[in-house]
Amino acid sequence: MALAFLPLLCGPTQAEEPENSPAMPLPETVSSAPPRSEAVLASQLLIETLFRLQDESAMGVAQSLPRQKDLLTEIGKQLLEAEVEDADDLAFHIAGYALSGGNPEVVDRFLASAALTGGKRRLLEACAAYMRGDRDAALSIFSAVAISSLPAFLSGRIALARAVTLADDQSLQQRDLQYAIAAMPGTLVEESALRRSALGFAQARKEEPFFTRLDRYCRRFPNSLYGEPFWEDITGAFAAWEFKDPLPRLERLKSCVRKLPEDRRSAVYLGLARKAALAGQQQLTQAAAGELRILADPGSSEYQTAQLYANLYAVATADDGRRLEALSQIVQDKLDPVEKSLLMAATTIGRSLNAPLSKANGGNSEQQEPVPLLERGDALLREASGLLDQARS
Numbered sequence: 001m002a003l004a005f006l007p008l009l010c011g012p013t014q015a016e017e018p019e020n021s022p023a024m025p026l027p028e029t030v031s032s033a034p035p036r037s038e039a040v041l042a043s044q045l046l047i048e049t050l051f052r053l054q055d056e057s058a059m060g061v062a063q064s065l066p067r068q069k070d071l072l073t074e075i076g077k078q079l080l081e082a083e084v085e086d087a088d089d090l091a092f093h094i095a096g097y098a099l100s101g102g103n104p105e106v107v108d109r110f111l112a113s114a115a116l117t118g119g120k121r122r123l124l125e126a127c128a129a130y131m132r133g134d135r136d137a138a139l140s141i142f143s144a145v146a147i148s149s150l151p152a153f154l155s156g157r158i159a160l161a162r163a164v165t166l167a168d169d170q171s172l173q174q175r176d177l178q179y180a181i182a183a184m185p186g187t188l189v190e191e192s193a194l195r196r197s198a199l200g201f202a203q204a205r206k207e208e209p210f211f212t213r214l215d216r217y218c219r220r221f222p223n224s225l226y227g228e229p230f231w232e233d234i235t236g237a238f239a240a241w242e243f244k245d246p247l248p249r250l251e252r253l254k255s256c257v258r259k260l261p262e263d264r265r266s267a268v269y270l271g272l273a274r275k276a277a278l279a280g281q282q283q284l285t286q287a288a289a290g291e292l293r294i295l296a297d298p299g300s301s302e303y304q305t306a307q308l309y310a311n312l313y314a315v316a317t318a319d320d321g322r323r324l325e326a327l328s329q330i331v332q333d334k335l336d337p338v339e340k341s342l343l344m345a346a347t348t349i350g351r352s353l354n355a356p357l358s359k360a361n362g363g364n365s366e367q368q369e370p371v372p373l374l375e376r377g378d379a380l381l382r383e384a385s386g387l388l389d390q391a392r393s
Contacts, residue, residue, distance in 0.1 A: 050068065053067050060222075072103075079103075087116040092120070092154050125141070139165045142162040142166075180193035190220070197213045202233075203237050218259040222261060231271060235268060235271040235275045246287070269306075273309040290310060292309075308335065
């Protein structure tokens with residue numbers, strides 16, 4: 001799994017200074033294998049190339065993803081065949097490789113090397129524990145890490161891993177995410193830490209730090225290949241906020257979103273309209289749909305969907321005739337199945353709420369009284385819910 005979704009990250013203990021391993025004697029016979037220093041350097045360069053490819057994916061370079069997959073396979077193969085006596089020289093790079101979606105067998109193999117010294121051994125033990133999902137064992141090491149003493153390419157990865165491990169303590173988690181953001185600017189580590197930090201603040205409904213993080217994310221990583229699931233989560237969390245008046249906060253969200261490419265802006269507002277409708281946020285639904293209509297081509301499915309959400313809540317208001325007319329003009333074939341059912345339900349509700357419905361009075365079918373509006377609405381909403389359940393199944 002790539003670092004951006006669930007980083008395989010871990011950290012060393014504070015401080016034992018690595019001991020110098022004794023130099024291995026040179027072989028007496030000529031070998032085709034390069035000297036160990038060259039082999040170590042070649043492995044380090046391959047791993048650093050992997051890091052650069054991952055950083056490209058944060059910048060939106062689509063070709064980087066298949067190249068990463070191939071390179072991860074190649075690095076794993078080479079490290080499984082490498083001299084284990086090189087473990088101490090390669091430990092930091094192996095840790096970075098492990099935290100970036102590497103093969104756990106590589107870590108296990110080098111942990112078996114007697115050449116691996118104390119502090120670096122603990123580092124790889126933490127990697128192994130984290131990759132096994134042993135949170136307690138990993139956290140026992142993370143809590144003692146002095147991450148500022150690590151190489152630059154590793155310190156942010158360790159901070160990010162520690163933040164994931166500390167998911168139950170938001171204060172400590174945000175502290176480590178902040179470190180990762182500052183330690184490795186312009187990298188996938190910063191991108192991933194910004195996503196996690198912004199979403200954490202959104203879920204905690206901490207408005208100021210949320211918008212601060214989100215604005216930085218939009219400025220620095222507008223094209224990230226990992227943005228789509230992030231925005232799904234963000235719009236869901238944003239729609240769950242309880243607003244007396246959502247429009248001022250929507251303006252702040254818009255100031256961030258306008259830094260994104262147009263197609264991504266459209267996707268954000270579409271997602272927000274959907275999530276706001278599910279949350280019963282009428283103003284937010286209509287406002288998000290309005291932003292989507294501005295961006296979408298009138299003939300597109302996005303525009304038809306925007307029309308649905310813009311008129312969804314207004315079908316039973318004083319201008320229901322105009323709203324129902326707008327709903328009737330939506331091209332159903334351009335809607336997703338769930339939204340097609342929602343359109344049918346909304347149209348039915350809008351027409352039926354104003355129809356002269358009646359019910360039997362005292363068992364006398366000839367004596368009738370109007371069905372109360374609320375009762376009619378509840379019945380129609382149950383019918384609409386059934387339609388939506390059928391569409392989802």
